Amino acid sequence: MKLIAMEFSSKIMKALLLWISFFQVLFIVSTVSGERSDTRLLLTRNAVSRERHSEEYCAMYDICGAREDGKVLNCPFGSPSVKPDDLLSQKIQSLCPTITGNVCCSEAQFDTLRSQVQQAIPFLVxxxxxxxNFLNLFCELTCSPHQSTFINVTTTAKVKGNLTVSGIDFYASDAFGEGLYESCKDVKFGTMNTRALNFIGAGAQNFTEWYAFIGRRAPA
Structure with a gap:
């Protein structure tokens, strides 16, 4: 088993398309080909504006609402990546050591990320x-300063008058998905000697099955 590099790009010839609604999500897994355009149109609460796809730019930033069950929803407005204060930077580094400098997550978003992944850590430790590798996936999704190069906000929903993210396209290489699965497929959970993926992947036999399980929308 080995660590694998994150391979996100705005130009991916063979990519894994995941439709995500920030952790309480539905992943639709398919193979796509061709190049993403550098810009696309995004409907905002005020008007149609151009969403940038470039390094040091965020596809979404901060939290703009929550579902009835309390699960938070991101704001769908693109913005330049942000330099965190020293305390937040240290917190991010403690969980996401590959992310340095500017970020695309607020403190509230990072705290949500940390709370979410804590549920999986006992199974993979x-x-x-x-x-x-598992943490890197969600760290990059949430906080990468280059978030807009591999994420498109595709659907939004109003929650108590605020526009929130309800779906995104997330582009990652097949090589990353396969590497993540290969590094975890034989991990056993505690004294039960049972595959960890039986608990956090419904017994997935490949990376597309695992992503499909992770991405099931949690009931409200």
């Missing part, structure tokens, strides 16, 4: 490489 037996393999440091698997755990690191």
């Amino acid at each position: 037996g393999c440091p490489a698997c755990l690191r």
Whole structure:
């Protein structure tokens, strides 16, 4: 088992398309080809504006609402990546050591990320490489300063008058998905000697099945 590099790009010839609504999500897994355009139109609460796809630019930033069950929803407005204060930077580094400098997550978003991934850590802690790869996936999704190069906000919804993210396209290479799965597929959970993926992946036999399980929309 080994650590694998994150491979996100705005130009991916063979990519994994995941439709995500920030952790309480539905992943639609398919293979797409061709290049993403550098810009696209995004309907905002005030008007139609151009959404940038470039490094040091965010596809979404901060929290603009919550579902009835309390699960938070991101704001759908693109913005330049932000320099965190020293305390937040240290917090991010403690969980996401590959992310340095500017970020695309507020403190509230990072705290939500940390709370969410804590639920999976006990199942994967037996393999440091698997755990690191798993954390890298969600760290990059949430806080990467280059977020807009691999995320499109596709659907939004109004919650108590605020526009929130309800769906995104997330582009990652097949190589990353396969590497993540390979690093975790044989990890056993505690003294039960049972595959960890039986608990956090419904017994997935490949990376597309695992992503499909992770991405099931939680009931409201």
